[in-house]
């Protein structure tokens with residue numbers, strides 16, 4: 455099992471620690487598939503975990519809360535929109551106040567890239583990055599890696615096409631870094647205006663010129679939502695045009711391996727980046743990703759509290 459006190463990104467995550475987290479999360483999923491009693495542990499009894507979210511979330515916030523409760527922790531949710539941040543309190547003062555209440559783990563989602571690292575350097579609590587700006591979303595990448603490993607039996611040699619708004623996607627960044635570390639081949643594909651200037655500075659990725667090219671022989675098609683909240687200006691012609699060029703449909707899927715799986719971190723914009731029938735089809739593992747997310751986040755909570 456990993457030994458880091460914080461989880462700030464996939465960049466600094468050693469392969470051994472990532473593998474240990476995946477193994478632990480996998481074991482939890484097996485245990486939790488049993489009776490409801492099997493989903494109630496005591497490892498973190500007496501510990502306080504705070505979900506501190508400065509951006510909207512359904513999956514990440516809820517799954518951290520469920521994960522903490524399954525381990526016996528007290529979990530508190532703080533939404534910046536309903537906190538004294540709205541009265542001008544700084545991020546650091548907010549964190550110091552939570553620390554004074556003996557919060558031992560702070561799960562932080564923030565629109566500014568680097569916010570979790572900034573906080574981690576200035577608090578005695580463990581900090582887990584729940585998504586920071588366009589930078590990283592490490593637990594999303596871990597849950598995606600776990601989902602692929604459970605569906606395909608391995609990560610080494612698996613071809614993962616990540617398609618859409620790569621430029622603004624912390625999910626794409628974290629997945630590219632983690633999946634290539636673990637031996638998968640990652641292909642990026644998206645509109646020119648939504649591609650990073652130097653994609654290979656992120657990781658050793660392949661670049662596809664079209665969605666057809668990205669899908670060719672792929673094991674995994676991971677579709678991304680356009681991050682409208684981070685666009686800051688017109689970067690695509692129309693939604694219909696985007697869907698026609700970069701939306702996954704049955705014709706494009708036919709280019710992938712016959713057993714290729716469809717992934718999406720959520721929230722899905724149905725009919726834009728992903729055909730709605732495909733989103734609900736047997737090839738879609740989107741809800742498996744969500745289930746894996748609870749286990750991955752529990753494994754991360756175990757890791758950071760053990761190291762604290």
Ligand code: CP
Nearest residue numbers: 511512513514719720
């Ligand atoms: N994938 C993801 O981060 O979803 P939420 O924004 O709902 O947490």
